[in-house]
Amino acid sequence: MQTTVILFHQNLRVADNAPLARAAECGRVVPLFILDEANGRQPGAASRWWLREALADLQKNLSRLGTSLILRRGEMITVLRNVLQETGAQTVAWQRRYEPALATHDMGIAEALRKGGTEVFLDDGFLLFDPAAVRTGAGNPFRVFTPFARACFAAAAPTKPIAAPKVLRGVASIASETVDGLNLVPRGAAWTKGLADAWDVRESAAQDHVAAFVAEGLPHYASDRDRPDREGTSRLSPYLHFGQISPRQIWHAVQHQKAAGVAAHTAIERYLLELLWREFSWHLLQQYPELAEEALNPVFAHFPWRADQAGMKAWQRGMTGYPIVDAGMRQLWQTGWMHNRVRMVVASFLIKHLLIDWRVGDAWFWDTLVDADLGANAASWQWVAGCGADAAPYFRIFNPILQGQKFDPHGDYVRRYVPELAGLATAYIHAPWLAPVDFLAKAGIALGNTYPKPIVDHSFARKRALAALAECKGYGAPERFSP
């Protein structure tokens, strides 16, 4: 009988887990999670909290199936060799990782294991399509989203998800850390309460989420997805990041609705496109391994970024004086998540209004988002900054007042996360400094005291950003997108 070590990374689930299902059919299974703090970009604080909860849930789900999750810390190759020896396993399987440094690292480990006579099986479940297979007519990787998405729709559909194994046979127990022994979350950290209130981190919750979204959210998705004051999005991103649900499971749940005719075709297309944005980001990261560190457009090497500690702090704390920006930043801090539309607004504000380097924003998001994801975050920050694969027109600078009025028309979102403005009339909720004094007094607001005045004037900031872009474009002809 064969014994397989199943190494869990970003596939912390028992359903649609091909390596697990395959190992279960072949014999005994040793589920293993290794906390390797030496390789790859280390998860931020919010991600570590989520990881802790997800591991605790996975542990329960695996023991329900008849085996237990082994938790170890240390370098992957060392731990794997120890576990192989302790269990007598002949095979190791894991889901392929796409973070450039880890992909290289993992290939080295697979090779070393194979040389030592261990069979290694790698699964592709993290993405819907193989980055090496999605190509233009000329055989190149795509750099523009729309044709990329068309190619994905034209390709063979992702395979159907597979069911969780009914039962797992384990081995005699071997040493394991406890979940808390991994020290992922500082004991008694107060900030985790908001996260715990906002999220149910179980795999079953991910399944419930997708079912509820497909039935209730999807029909209105095309119109509600941009409204932070509504529950218009699927909120699946953290589950997807940690693999508590697979992109295939989501893809097919949505396609099923199409077949059933429950939701409008446009809503379904719209949602699948969002899944493909995640896909596109990770494919881009394969093409440009430095995507998370360097602007793809080399013109930006000359961008006059400002070192503005006070501005950065105000942004992080949601104290910029622009209500939609502050609401977003506070939602992020309190819940570990921010609505997509608002992410664009706050990112644009940091980059264009404060002229602070997008990497400073990326670092903050990385630490505070429960869905922090290397591919998606890198590609999106570059997109907002206008230095990425699909450069934005330089004059596209989000107006935080207009964005607020357009996408939070009643101010409900602002009132929820910036309660000190709750009493202000809707007409002024997105620009309190324009409110007549008696309106402010009636709402109990003392600008500059109970709520900040804008830290920078919008039209001044807009002109300054345009000038900064003109300046860095003046530095000679760009050699764009050199890989």
Next chain:
DNA sequence: TTTTGAGTTGTTCGA
């Protein structure tokens, strides 16, 4: 090889 059409997400200004 050359050519052509198109490219997530916006804002401002003036009629």
Next chain:
DNA sequence: GTCGAACAACTCAAA
């Protein structure tokens, strides 16, 4: 208040 034009220039993908 609403509407259309202007805001640049360039790369990519495909015919």
